[in-house]
Amino acid sequence: MSKSEIHNVFSTRFLTVSMVGLLAVGSAFSADKHASAPAPKAAPASHAAPSGGGSHGPSTASHGATTASHGPTTASHGPTTSSAGHTTTTAGHTTTSTAGHSTTTAGHTTSTAGHSTTAGTASHGTTAGGAHTASTGGAHPAGGATHTAATGTRSTTGASHGPVAKGHTTVATKNGGSVTKRADGRVASVHDSKRNMDVHRSLSGNRTVVHERADHTRVVVVRGGHGYVQRPYSYHGHEYGRRSYYYGGHYYHGYYGRYYYRGVYVNPYYPAYYYGPAYYGWAYNPWVAPVSYAWGWAGNPWFGYYGAFYTPYPVYASASLWLTDYLIAQQLQAAYAAQAANAAAISNAAALTPDVKQLIADEVKRQIALENSEAKTGQAAEPDAASSSIQRALTDGTAHVFVAGADLDVVDSGGNECALSQGDAIQLTGQNPADAATINLAVLASKGGKECPKGDVVAVKLEDLQEMQNSMRQTIDQGMQDLQKKQGTGGLPAAPASAQAAPQQSAVAAAAPPPPPESEVVATLNQESKEADAVEKEASADTGAPVGEPPTVALGQSPDQVIAALGQPKSIMDLGPKKIYVYKDAKVTFRDGKVADIQ
Numbered sequence: 001m002s003k004s005e006i007h008n009v010f011s012t013r014f015l016t017v018s019m020v021g022l023l024a025v026g027s028a029f030s031a032d033k034h035a036s037a038p039a040p041k042a043a044p045a046s047h048a049a050p051s052g053g054g055s056h057g058p059s060t061a062s063h064g065a066t067t068a069s070h071g072p073t074t075a076s077h078g079p080t081t082s083s084a085g086h087t088t089t090t091a092g093h094t095t096t097s098t099a100g101h102s103t104t105t106a107g108h109t110t111s112t113a114g115h116s117t118t119a120g121t122a123s124h125g126t127t128a129g130g131a132h133t134a135s136t137g138g139a140h141p142a143g144g145a146t147h148t149a150a151t152g153t154r155s156t157t158g159a160s161h162g163p164v165a166k167g168h169t170t171v172a173t174k175n176g177g178s179v180t181k182r183a184d185g186r187v188a189s190v191h192d193s194k195r196n197m198d199v200h201r202s203l204s205g206n207r208t209v210v211h212e213r214a215d216h217t218r219v220v221v222v223r224g225g226h227g228y229v230q231r232p233y234s235y236h237g238h239e240y241g242r243r244s245y246y247y248g249g250h251y252y253h254g255y256y257g258r259y260y261y262r263g264v265y266v267n268p269y270y271p272a273y274y275y276g277p278a279y280y281g282w283a284y285n286p287w288v289a290p291v292s293y294a295w296g297w298a299g300n301p302w303f304g305y306y307g308a309f310y311t312p313y314p315v316y317a318s319a320s321l322w323l324t325d326y327l328i329a330q331q332l333q334a335a336y337a338a339q340a341a342n343a344a345a346i347s348n349a350a351a352l353t354p355d356v357k358q359l360i361a362d363e364v365k366r367q368i369a370l371e372n373s374e375a376k377t378g379q380a381a382e383p384d385a386a387s388s389s390i391q392r393a394l395t396d397g398t399a400h401v402f403v404a405g406a407d408l409d410v411v412d413s414g415g416n417e418c419a420l421s422q423g424d425a426i427q428l429t430g431q432n433p434a435d436a437a438t439i440n441l442a443v444l445a446s447k448g449g450k451e452c453p454k455g456d457v458v459a460v461k462l463e464d465l466q467e468m469q470n471s472m473r474q475t476i477d478q479g480m481q482d483l484q485k486k487q488g489t490g491g492l493p494a495a496p497a498s499a500q501a502a503p504q505q506s507a508v509a510a511a512a513p514p515p516p517p518e519s520e521v522v523a524t525l526n527q528e529s530k531e532a533d534a535v536e537k538e539a540s541a542d543t544g545a546p547v548g549e550p551p552t553v554a555l556g557q558s559p560d561q562v563i564a565a566l567g568q569p570k571s572i573m574d575l576g577p578k579k580i581y582v583y584k585d586a587k588v589t590f591r592d593g594k595v596a597d598i599q
Helices: 003-007 277-284 301-305 319-338 354-378 390-395 462-486 518-543 559-566
Strands: 086-090 093-097 169-172 178-181 187-192 197-201 207-212 218-221 227-235 238-247 250-256 259-261 264-266 286-291 316-318 401-403 408-412 417-420 425-428 438-445 457-461 571-575 578-582 587-591 594-598
Touching: 178 518, 187 518, 197 518, 207 518, 218 518, 227 518, 238 518, 259 390, 264 462, 277 319, 277 354, 277 462, 301 319, 316 319, 319 354, 319 401, 319 462, 319 559, 354 401, 354 425, 354 438, 354 462, 390 462, 401 462, 438 462, 457 462, 559 578, 559 587
Parallel strands: none
Antiparallel strands: 086 093, 169 178, 178 187, 187 197, 197 207, 207 218, 218 227, 227 238, 238 250, 259 264, 286 316, 401 425, 408 417, 408 457, 425 438, 438 457, 571 578, 578 587, 587 594
């Protein structure tokens, strides 16, 4: 094979991270509608901020002092209850449910032997722009290494339908499925009804494969053979899911609920471990004095590449600021790896300004307060889905900010399709109807090119927004784990002794059955990727539309970029300063961490 042929082996720029950027980073089970879906509970009132840990600062979330950048306060002031409801106390806070809420609990799906009792799976409908990807991160249990996942996708069965992008057309295929094409004639998404599989090609060129099975098992595959296998299980008669992630040679798990809200099922993330109140208090409140911290990112390709987009804080006055940089960095590392051979110079980027970063830091504080509230009962009981899911963010009157955890193609108010990628920031804006399953958000920061410009108002499906929140929470959890390990070192202040206690496993995680072996998950991901190849080939033959663009492997690329394009090598020859990655039809030679030769 010639070098020119090898250079065009792949074009896919494959999630998040959090793995780094997580592998954040879809909605868990199929979003099919229940025959008699439960009425969702109203989101609980604002959580009280943690007060432990000996830190100085506010004791309530609703009136917390702002951090060093003097951004907005940390919690909502909007309405949190609905009329004609009754109140129940869950996880230390008050929830109010709507009238008519009777035998169901928190909108969960009742399940038997790990299977939902919902009505049959709804038929697929291809939406404009295809199956948009969202991010779902994966966190190791306490003591494990941290990685950011970027492999989530929205549910494609019975999911909400967003606006149609200009120039998109959908045609039927011979097997009863459908193909959605962009204005240039290229395939945006394919739905294969025979396999019950959806394949989406994002504007950036990355491919996401989603296979929904009848038993609510979901398989998601993204760039380089990374992805997850999600299997349902039952706890207290309700359905939960464990995602077994494989990313960059790392294998780990995440846990999710299944909650019916606004006509679709969303899958809120639940931590596998909870800390004691002292640690949440130390992480939430300001530190005694600002500190400097050296991340060690200088010289890393991703850091230089995004230099015009992202600048870390010079000092940290609180853990929330440190966790903000942790969150953003994880997502940007994954975004860089996802670009593979197509890492053109950034142009017209709308940077993460200090004001935008402060908004993210405020969101981080809200998540810390939420998890502290969940921890009060999370080690022994089910979490409150209305509180932990996207429902709270959409009903508490606060203009919440989200950081993208994976490639996401959206449609703006002018009908134009544009992209969001890991590390971009968007904010709730305007009035969204109470039953809206597509939410309007304003772009605060993006990286230019095909991405949505700053100020653009874009429509995000409810399931995608839930997964974006999941990615943020999961990455923050990873940061909390790292922070507890590193407190008192590298310039970070020491946490009080009471805040150094090891976290305890959550009831939801403890109830899950033993996970499948890593080899089984890897084999499943590889098989699904091959099936997706066949799906795209058949769709192209049926419609005559080209699928994707041939990616390239180029001189000067890093090992991560090559793996993102070609997947894991069959073998690696380590010759000291020179390493050779051996593939089926190619050999890629690296010198000093860069591609030096392709054969």
